[in-house]
Amino acid sequence: MTTDEGEGGSPPATSPAGDRGQGVIRGATEVDLPGIVAIYNASIPGRLATADTVPVTVEARLSWFRDRDVTRHPLWVIERGGALEGWLSFGKFYGRPAYAATAEIGIYVDPGAQRGGVATRLMQHALDRAPSLGLSTFLAFVFAHNHPSLALCRRFGFETWGHLPRVAVLDGAERDLLILGRRVDGEGRDG
Numbered sequence: 001m002t003t004d005e006g007e008g009g010s011p012p013a014t015s016p017a018g019d020r021g022q023g024v025i026r027g028a029t030e031v032d033l034p035g036i037v038a039i040y041n042a043s044i045p046g047r048l049a050t051a052d053t054v055p056v057t058v059e060a061r062l063s064w065f066r067d068r069d070v071t072r073h074p075l076w077v078i079e080r081g082g083a084l085e086g087w088l089s090f091g092k093f094y095g096r097p098a099y100a101a102t103a104e105i106g107i108y109v110d111p112g113a114q115r116g117g118v119a120t121r122l123m124q125h126a127l128d129r130a131p132s133l134g135l136s137t138f139l140a141f142v143f144a145h146n147h148p149s150l151a152l153c154r155r156f157g158f159e160t161w162g163h164l165p166r167v168a169v170l171d172g173a174e175r176d177l178l179i180l181g182r183r184v185d186g187e188g189r190d191g
Contacts, residue, residue, distance in 0.1 A: 022080070022117070022121065023078045023079055023080030023085055023118070023121075024078065024079050024080070025076050025077070025078050025121065025122065025125050026076065026077060026079065027070065027074055027075070027076060027077075028065075028074075028075040028076060028077045028087065030065065030066075032077050032084060032087075033058050033061060033062070033065055034058050035077070035083075035084035036061070036065075036075075036077065036084065036087050036108075037056060037057070037058050037061055038110075039084060039086065039087060039108045039109065039110050040052075040056065040061075040108050041055040041056060042110065042111050043108055047170040047171060048143060048145065048146040048148075048149070049108065049143075049146060049149065051168050051170070053170065071133070072090070072100075072103075072133055072134060072135070073089070073090040073091060073092060073103060073133075074089075074090060074133070075087065075088070075089040075090075076088050076089075076122065076125065076126075078118055078121060078122060083110075084110065085109065085110050085112075085113035085116070085118045086107065086108060086109035086110060086113060086118040086119060086122060087107070087108055087122070088105060088106065088107045088122040088123070088125070088126055089105070089106050090103040090104070090105055090126070090133070090135070091103060091104040091105075091106065092104075093139055100134070101134060101135055101136040101137060101185075102135070102136070102137040102138075102139060103133075103135050103137070103138060103139070104138075104139045104140070104141065105123075105126060105138050105139070105140055106140075107119050107122050107123065107149075107152075119152050120152065120155075123152060123156050124156075126138070127156065127184055130184040130185070131184075131185065135184060135185075136183060136184060136185035137181060137182070137183055137184065137185075138158070138181065138182050138184055139161075139179060139180065139181050140153050140158060140179075140180040140181075141177055141178070141179055141180075142177070142178050142180055143168070143175050143176070143177060143178070144163075144175065144176035144177065144178050145175060145176075150178070150180075153180045153182075156182065157182050158180040158181060158182040159180065159181060159182065160178055160179070160180055161179050161180065161181040162178065162179030163176060163177075163178055163179070164176060164177040164178075164179070
């Protein structure tokens with residue numbers, strides 16, 4: 001869905017909805033990293049969800065996974081029948097203390113599970129858990145031509161807070177990047 005600029009693993013965070021055959025949302029463990037990387041790499045050829053143009057390796061993502069404060073910026077997976085169907089990560093925004101309550105979110109879904117409600121469940125879980133994570137604002141960096149991710153964000157009340165024209169070049173085509181935002185603390189957009 002979005003670029004995913006976060007760090008590492010997560011404590012257990014399960015979702016009771018998994019009991020209804022929709023999969024379980026839980027904190028990622030290092031054992032999940034190969035599956036997380038596989039899902040991410042599957043998004044690269046479509047040129048919609050990431051600015052990476054070549055696959056990443058598990059080794060290259062180890063520090064991203066390990067160097068994460070899971071109490072503020074967890075990484076969750078949704079698993080059904082022993083297989084990962086998608087994941088959501090929170091990343092620090094801009095790395096300055098004044099932005100501590102703002103997080104960038106990234107959602108990626110296995111191609112075989114797309115259009116099955118996985119991203120919707122992960123987004124709702126993130127919104128439900130935001131207060132316990134001390135987060136009041138979510139940001140999503142989404143290519144303007146990524147219509148499925150834009151639709152997901154809009155359904156959850158995200159608004160366009162920024163437009164960066166032609167900042168990425170994918171296969172020779174210049175692409176716009178949208179910065180979508182949503183307040184999640186109940187204070188409204190001007191909170």
